[in-house]
Amino acid sequence: MEYNHKDIEAKWQKIWAEEKTFKAEEHSKLPKYYVLDMFPYPSGAGLHVGHPLGYIASDIYSRYKRHKGFNVLHPMGYDSFGLPAEQYAIQTGQHPAITTENNIARYREQLDKIGFSFDWDREVRTSNPDYYRWTQWIFKQFFNAWYNTSADKAENIETLIAHFEANGTSDLTAAQTEELSFTAEEWKGFDEQKQSDILLNYRLAYRSESMVNWCPELGTVLANDEVKDGVSERGGYPVVQKKMMQWSMRISAYAQRLLDGLDTIDWSTALKESQRNWIGRSEGASLEFKIQDSTSKIEVFTTRPDTIFGVRFMTLAPEHELVNAITTEEYKDAVRAYKEMAARRSERDRMADTKTISGQFTGAYAVHPFNGELIPIWIGDYVLASYGTGAVMAVPGHDSRDWAFAKHFDLPIKEVVAGGNITETAHEVKDGTIVNSDFITDMAVADAVKAVCDKAEEMGIGEAKINYRLRDAIFGRQRYWGEPIPVYYENDIPKLMDDADLPLNLPEVDKYLPTEDGEPPLARAKVFTYKGFEVETTTMPGWAGSSWYFLRYMDAQNDGSFVSNEAMEYWQNVDLYIGGSEHATGHLLYARFWHKFFEDMGLVNSQEPFKKLINQGMIQGTSALVFRVKGENKFISKGLKDSYDTYPLHADVNLVNGSELNIEGFKNWRVEFNDAEFVLEDGKYIVGHEVEKMSKRWYNVVNPDDVISQYGADVLRMYEMFLGPLEQSKPWNTQGLSGVNGFFKKLWKLYQNGFSDEKATEGELKTLHACIKKVNEDIENF
Numbered sequence: 001m002e003y004n005h006k007d008i009e010a011k012w013q014k015i016w017a018e019e020k021t022f023k024a025e026e027h028s029k030l031p032k033y034y035v036l037d038m039f040p041y042p043s044g045a046g047l048h049v050g051h052p053l054g055y056i057a058s059d060i061y062s063r064y065k066r067h068k069g070f071n072v073l074h075p076m077g078y079d080s081f082g083l084p085a086e087q088y089a090i091q092t093g094q095h096p097a098i099t100t101e102n103n104i105a106r107y108r109e110q111l112d113k114i115g116f117s118f119d120w121d122r123e124v125r126t127s128n129p130d131y132y133r134w135t136q137w138i139f140k141q142f143f144n145a146w147y148n149t150s151a152d153k154a155e156n157i158e159t160l161i162a163h164f165e166a167n168g169t170s171d172l173t174a175a176q177t178e179e180l181s182f183t184a185e186e187w188k189g190f191d192e193q194k195q196s197d198i199l200l201n202y203r204l205a206y207r208s209e210s211m212v213n214w215c216p217e218l219g220t221v222l223a224n225d226e227v228k229d230g231v232s233e234r235g236g237y238p239v240v241q242k243k244m245m246q247w248s249m250r251i252s253a254y255a256q257r258l259l260d261g262l263d264t265i266d267w268s269t270a271l272k273e274s275q276r277n278w279i280g281r282s283e284g285a286s287l288e289f290k291i292q293d294s295t296s297k298i299e300v301f302t303t304r305p306d307t308i309f310g311v312r313f314m315t316l317a318p319e320h321e322l323v324n325a326i327t328t329e330e331y332k333d334a335v336r337a338y339k340e341m342a343a344r345r346s347e348r349d350r351m352a353d354t355k356t357i358s359g360q361f362t363g364a365y366a367v368h369p370f371n372g373e374l375i376p377i378w379i380g381d382y383v384l385a386s387y388g389t390g391a392v393m394a395v396p397g398h399d400s401r402d403w404a405f406a407k408h409f410d411l412p413i414k415e416v417v418a419g420g421n422i423t424e425t426a427h428e429v430k431d432g433t434i435v436n437s438d439f440i441t442d443m444a445v446a447d448a449v450k451a452v453c454d455k456a457e458e459m460g461i462g463e464a465k466i467n468y469r470l471r472d473a474i475f476g477r478q479r480y481w482g483e484p485i486p487v488y489y490e491n492d493i494p495k496l497m498d499d500a501d502l503p504l505n506l507p508e509v510d511k512y513l514p515t516e517d518g519e520p521p522l523a524r525a526k527v528f529t530y531k532g533f534e535v536e537t538t539t540m541p542g543w544a545g546s547s548w549y550f551l552r553y554m555d556a557q558n559d560g561s562f563v564s565n566e567a568m569e570y571w572q573n574v575d576l577y578i579g580g581s582e583h584a585t586g587h588l589l590y591a592r593f594w595h596k597f598f599e600d601m602g603l604v605n606s607q608e609p610f611k612k613l614i615n616q617g618m619i620q621g622t623s624a625l626v627f628r629v630k631g632e633n634k635f636i637s638k639g640l641k642d643s644y645d646t647y648p649l650h651a652d653v654n655l656v657n658g659s660e661l662n663i664e665g666f667k668n669w670r671v672e673f674n675d676a677e678f679v680l681e682d683g684k685y686i687v688g689h690e691v692e693k694m695s696k697r698w699y700n701v702v703n704p705d706d707v708i709s710q711y712g713a714d715v716l717r718m719y720e721m722f723l724g725p726l727e728q729s730k731p732w733n734t735q736g737l738s739g740v741n742g743f744f745k746k747l748w749k750l751y752q753n754g755f756s757d758e759k760a761t762e763g764e765l766k767t768l769h770a771c772i773k774k775v776n777e778d779i780e781n782f
């Protein structure tokens with residue numbers, strides 16, 4: 001009998017669906033194992049062969065674990081809120097829910113063909129009201145919480161209010177936007193509006209005026225990780241800095257726990273490193289400098305307090321709040337002009353650009369805290385307003401940015417750590433001996449750091465301090481296709497909707513664009529009020545729904561709670577997570593943050609959501625190139641092209657067999673090629689190849705449906721695994737399929753003809769067991 005993949009696959013897929021073969025059981029005596037894939041955004045283009053690479057690996061592992069006696073949870077769903085459906089809605093008026101529904105249907109069809117062992121009864125869709133009701137409920141929990149830094153966990157806002165009522169802000173240890181100070185009496189005397197404003201300074205979901213990445217073209221605010229090189233990651237539109245009222249999440253309160261947790265999980269070093277860098281912990285000191293003839297002080301954050309005697313100038317961020325107050329009459333115009341220029345550059349650009357040096361003297365001087373020296377105060381855009389205190393004690397001898405600044409403006413440079421040549425370059429090393437530095441001279445760097453911190457503390461002008469680069473995460477978007485935020489405004493005071501009234505459904509609107517006054521699209525809704533009050537019109541960001549979907553899979557149908565205690569008790573967290581590394585500092589950080597918050601609230605029973613994580617590599621496309629003579633409709637075969645003046649064009653890879661172009665197919669592909677001429681080698685047109693991203697744009701996309709219809713799902717799956725280690729990127733080559741196909745045919749034949757009832761020989765058993773061992777090891781090693 002021939003190997004007929006169509007019959008075999010259709011038969012089994014039907015049985016699996018009918019019998020729910022892969023249904024996971026909550027009440028099992030077996031040990032659990034939870035295998036998760038990053039759920040896809042259902043785009044209009046459908047899946048290409050690169051997309052399922054990770055899914056195939058996780059599916060193999062799920063089947064393997066089932067065979068090993070585990071009760072395996074292996075679910076799938078859709079991250080179905082997002083920009084493309086909405087952009088399409090803006091262009092065509094089609095409701096994004098419809099586009100999304102259609103795209104999901106197409107994805108499901110494709111996924112089914114590949115024969116995955118998903119438990120489809122647990123499917124989630126983030127844009128489904130049954131799901132986002134719980135995302136809204138989670139938002140409420142964040143709003144109702146503050147972070148107690150001495151307990152090192154989040155607590156209900158009631159405990160903060162109780163603290164204010166008893167002690168005001170005295171002895172308060174809290175993560176906060178700014179430091180506030182009031183007594184219990186004052187607190188009790190504040191009106192509701194004032195109390196509400198104060199609480200927002202501590203809530204874990206809070207509203208504040210803050211600088212955001214505003215993308216005018218997309219009409220929305222973007223998260224830091226959605227901006228690449230000053231343009232939006234999606235679409236490549238310009239992004240500018242703008243101050244706006246915004247909802248944010250206080251992820252900064254969790255910086256240290258997010259760092260510490262990394263040591264407890266089995267993720268790649270590269271991935272952990274990128275989270276560590278993103279969180280950006282720096283140990284150093286905060287130090288205060290008096291300003292000459294002024295009562296104001298400048299606080300700086302420095303990682304090198306040991307270089308304090310090398311300070312030759314101060315640099316403030318142009319946006320620093322003291323700049324206007326301290327600038328002398330003489331420098332007012334120049335400072336204003338400089339500030340305007342700096343405002344046009346995003347933080348990212350300012351950080352990335354280390355070549356352009358610019359700055360402006362303010363006319364003011366600071367006073368050295370230890371020796372009284374006068375230090376000129378400059379502003380410069382290499383200092384970022386949002387990091388540390390937005391002010392730097394500049395030590396040109398030992399910091400390269402300060403060195404470049406000093407050279408550029410001809411400011412003095414002083415050596416305070418021995419061993420370098422500061423006329424050539426900044427000497428930035430952290431070991432060595434301190435010189436020219438009063439009471440720390442001759443000390444080693446580490447001792448000098450401590451001595452300066454101690455002295456500063458004694459004088460009441462500073463202390464050792466740890467700083468994190470991680471910023472709070474913006475949580476609102478001025479867009480339609482996202483979760484509505486369950487907040488309404490009673491006299492400008494944000495209040496939460498009742499649980500019983502969730503979900504707050506997305507309202508119908510006539511257009512998916514902002515209103516004429518620049519309000520978000522939800523403001524177009526005819527009625528969008530709650531208890532007679534206006535409802536928040538921004539929606540949640542793309543990362544809201546994906547920060548907890550893996551918990552919902554544990555108990556996807558539950559309409560009484562986001563996950564039941566029993567389901568949580570049994571499944572706990574994800575044992576194996578497979579997905580792309582592009583989510584390193586977005587989704588994977590946000591999901592860890594939410595999980596830690598849930599832990600604080602007693603909602604989950606583990607500290608980390610994803611115990612083991614593997615980033616699959618990319619499957620790249622192998623593009624086909626044809627060589628067109630400049631100014632003519634004539635194509636030269638690859639081997640002869642150097643004798644002509646040609647340029648390469650991409651041809652659809654589906655028109656190529658090996659390296660030979662299907663000329664008739666190519667002519668019919670595009671009207672413009674209908675009467676093209678071809679210069680052949682040995683009667684063939686040979687194309688060139690190039691390995692690049694698999695993308696519609698390069699006509700190198702291979703659809704898994706086509707592979708499956710020709711060879712079957714098993715060949716597709718095995719071929720993808722045969723391409724190489726899961727974590728590596730590797731090019732697709734349709735030619736390679738026939739090899740795997742040949743293997744299947746052989747295996748099938750063996751199965752048909754190769755059996756006998758004779759006892760296996762010792763040699764045969766040896767071969768069998770060596771094979772079993774190898775299969776186990778290879779699967780365990782991915």
Ligand code: ANZ
Nearest residue numbers: 282301302303304307382383384387388390395398399
């Ligand atoms: C004096 C000094 C001397 C510094 C020296 C470095 C070397 P990380 O490691 O990134 O935390 N800095 C502080 N706030 C800044 C801001 N808002 N924008 C730009 N730079 C800022 O770096 C901390 C160091 O970066 C601080 O230590 C400060 O320069 C600078 F030999 O202070 B340092």
